[in-house]
Amino acid sequence: MIGRTPRTIRVNTLARVEGEGALYIKMAGERVVDVKLKIYEPPRFFEAFLKGRHFSEAPDITARICGICPIAYQMSAAHAIERALGIRIDPAVRLLRRLFYCGEWIESHTLHVYMLHAPDFLGYQDVIAMARDHRPVVERALRLKKLGNRIVTLLGGREIHPISAAVGGFYKVPTKQQLRELVEDLKWALEDSLETVRWSATFEFPDFEQDYEFVALRHPDEYPFNEGRLISNRGLDVDAAEYEDHFVELHVKHSNALHSMVRGRGSYLVGPLARFNLNFDKLPKVAQEAALQAGLKPPVENPFRSIVVRAVELVFACAEALRAIREYEPPAMPRVEAPNRAGVGQAITEAPRGILYHRYALDEKGLIIAAKIVPPTSQNQKRIEDDLRGYATQLVAWPLEEATWKCEQAIRNYDPCISCATHFLKLTVDRAEAEGV
């Protein structure tokens, strides 16, 4: 009988999740007794590694935490240190940073929507199987990814581990002509992104909604990338400097990653769903209309629909990149001077997967005394467990193999970037007899 027979599934590789970890779900009858998402968190290593280094090295060092979202690390590092030093960047540099982030979002969201997440909804084991039946779709992903990569390469200075971003600006900025060369490709990318929204909206989504605390940046004029107040749908409205007053990281035995929680409340969700729900009014009209036509209206509380929201953010990223290029006038200097001085600075930027918090304390020589990095996947970790706790109860009647697959899919809703750890997520679902628990 379902739920009475003890059964264990072991999956050595959770496909299409970047990084290493393990999932353990224990059920007693129809009751979920325990959920543990175990991941290994590398930024702690970097925090130690940063101590004693000059602040100018922080953007490059932290960029290596993640091969998928190095720009996010560079941006949070640069902004936090600029706040510690009390320097203001040129508006043109600010615009370029937004364009830089557009490139990363296009790359990252394309990778996740098409290669990692869509196969779940279309019933394929992976994108290779999907490509046999949906070749034009995968070709579209290749085009979009390539464009994102072009933007990142142009601004970052090279294909991998971009090096051009600096405290105070960039080591080198592009010419107007270099940016204009992206325009035609961005125009078709915008159309491809709109098609991505329409396509992903046709998928079937499980009937699963949760009562989330969404947390994202909010800026008075823009859909957020690099600055804004940190807000939530439960009344949070704070500056980055107050982040640690309102969020707490707790060590849990089963994971090297710290669990982030809102003080006094609990888990929260960062990433596309949070941004969309808290900033819908700041999306450009083309993205708003695409969302509404796809049946998305905030608040979207079904995490499986995050694939469509990511597609909407692809539309935003293309439209925003076109705006940035249109308005760009090269700055007088690629970067403002960043003198050594003691100070503490915090910054939050919106990585593709959600907010990324950095704090640096510097001494009078500009050397880093202390660093703290809270990546989005660490912040979502407890929320993923809470989703699984709710979702697993819906799966009691499903054969164990399919239930396991669906749990993996629920994890992929978050596009977890455990990637800085290693590779395999071992999944164990243990259905114990009720009496035995």
Added chain:
Amino acid sequence: MRIICCGNPERGDDGVGVLVAKRLRDFGIEAETRTGEALELIEAWSGANDVIVVDAVVTGAPVGAVQRLEGRQVTVPCSLPGSTHGFSVAEAFELARTLGRLPERLRLYGIEGQWFELGTEVSPQVRRAVEEVARQIAAECGLPMGSSFGYPSAPDL
């Protein structure tokens, strides 16, 4: 010939591709470095007829063992756990095959690794394999690789 070396130098043996690229440049051979993410890789070899890919592999072979695989003829029988790849080199081969985007000639030099955690060192056996792979590739490029040809000696990697 296009040579694409994959990996993350911050991640132990996953960095072997980057070390091979450096060594090839010592020989005056152009070599690109990439993360190894599948879509990026397919794009990187786009337009090239003859491609060599270098990456760390995990196949169960002794650490540091070098395998040379013909990408068009074989299904890559290994997992390539360069995690920042997101989507691995093996999957890039298979996806490209499905999409008809494999180069006319494609070889993989796979170096068996063991340590892939962030912040770890390249293991000694893998370091030793760097010179072997670089010299094999240089020979494939038609460079004379005998010790008397005046190429710089291998650095203490």
